Amino acid sequence: MTVPRIRFTFWKAIFLFIMAAGVYCTFLRFFRGLGASTNLSDQFPWGLWIGFDVMCGVMLAAGGFTLTAAVEIFNIKRFHSIVRPTILTAFLGYLLVCAALMYDLGLPWNIWHPLVMRNPHSVMFEVAWCVMLYTTVLALEFSPIVLEHFQLKRALKIVRSVMVVFVILGVLLSTLHQSSLGTLYLIMPNKLHPFWWSPLLPVFFFVSAIAVGLAMTIFESSMSSKYFGRELELPILRDLGRVLVVVLALYGILRFEDLYHRGVLNLVLVSSYQQRFFLLEIFLSVAAPLGLLLIPKVRESAQGLYLAAVLTLLGFVTNRLNVTITGVENAGAHYTPKWTEVVITAMFVALGFAIFGLVARYLPIFPEEKVHIPALSEPEARFAEVVVPVHAGD
């Protein structure tokens, strides 16, 4: 029992350390201002908190709408057992994005202003409304899980009867929101490097969100099976892997055609700072996962799918950071996040894992019959306890 104990304390210590550092950085942010807590500047007004916490946060939440659309709207029943974890991830993701926005906004107490002060010509206005509405819809989509736990049958019946409206609204809002994060950058044709500025940015953001939604679902299911002793739904993941192949291929072709038609394909061969990040992005997001998934042996295996999913996630995180940071560095300014920015971002990531673990433990996220308890006794399952501090006592 000693080995798992040490492992458990180690992870718990790391989690607590990140939280403590996060609290200190929160103090710095709100009492000393953005200047003291970030490396942002007049030349570089958006940094890691927008590039990762918001852009990637929203993107990584895309599994929610991708899977609900597949199951509820397209009625693909065999995916049903994995919908709930994706809704939880999406809900958590959006809550964390909202929290991160409070750090990044200069005057966060004015965050409600878009409700009453309207500028429908602003993409940010659309983004603000989408975040608000979709977070609400996600709360409603998530509510049956809570209602089931507390056996509130009447409320559950009411929610279920109107669920299809929420589902359609959710898919609609997600489509708008994922793409609008790309639309944000359309207004910077001279600022954003031609690798990333394209009139098709909203389309790229939307298509890549679907790819990430699929990859995130594979990633999540693999992690859950590893750390919660869940049986891996390999046949489902294989199906998702196939869809991922198609989406990635479409995305890759679209990116290529776009570069070709804008006449900047030759830049790919010219060595530059941006070129290296572009190649890294394309390798991680398209070339490597597509290459892997096209090999039947890899596509059929749990490890192969997991690896391809992780590469896809890293690739599109690189893409979002390239759009928000590398591509804007084109305009001459340079930016490296300050340690405080990194700590806050790490805090949100850690919180995401922790809350997911807590909720997954106490609420009916996974279908009951598939949990096989023995795996929990494996040392690795101790990870589950890291994220459940309450559990530490017993």
Next chain:
Amino acid sequence: MSKGILYDATQCIGCKQCEQACATENGLPYDDLIADQQITSAHKYTAILIKDDKFMRKLCMNCDDPACASVCPVGAMKKTALGPVTYDKGRCMGCRYCMAACPFGVPKYEWEKAVPGVRKCIMCSKRVAQGKQTACAEICPTGATKFGDREQLLEEAKKRIHDNPGKYLPHIFGETEVGGTSVMLLSSVPFNLFGFRTDLTERALPMYTYQVLSRIPDFVPLFGTMLGGIYWITHRREDVAEAEAQENEQKGGER
């Protein structure tokens, strides 16, 4: 009639009185140290840039169709009919999209403050509304900075270029850049010497996002109906199958 500013670098003597007048007008600090800063900042809305014996002036261009006003989700940035692009901190929530979107890098932020706002030249909107000139134009001893109706200033700039062959670059910076700006610049040396971008599009930047945003109201009912329709069709098959199964069962029972 929309007002404008014409800055003619060939008439500028670099006395920086415009900087001082701007600071006084906007209640900003000004001393020798600040005068030496050849950049605009949260406490310096305009700067005289010096390269050898050539001058240039940096200030908000007050675009005709400003990116900052178009991107502001709460309408804190506004293009007034008279020309100035103004800022209302009471509306601002600090998203800094205006800073990210501005093609000239004009809006600056009060990074050090716990309650920060955006700072930039607002073309002395109060003075202009009262029918007065901007502070910088009023103080300029040589007329290098001239205030007036934008159309008239544009004609005058063209005339100066036409009447003085070889003296000016044949380019009025701000005539067509990002759809035209209230502030226009004349120079004898290339503008990129002073860090101005000369590859800017002539299209008004808000059009790039508007061509997407304007389609959303049409997209929502279409896409919503499509999703609802798919749901209806995919679940219909199921209902039919269920009904048939029930029917078969009943028939089986009857036998």
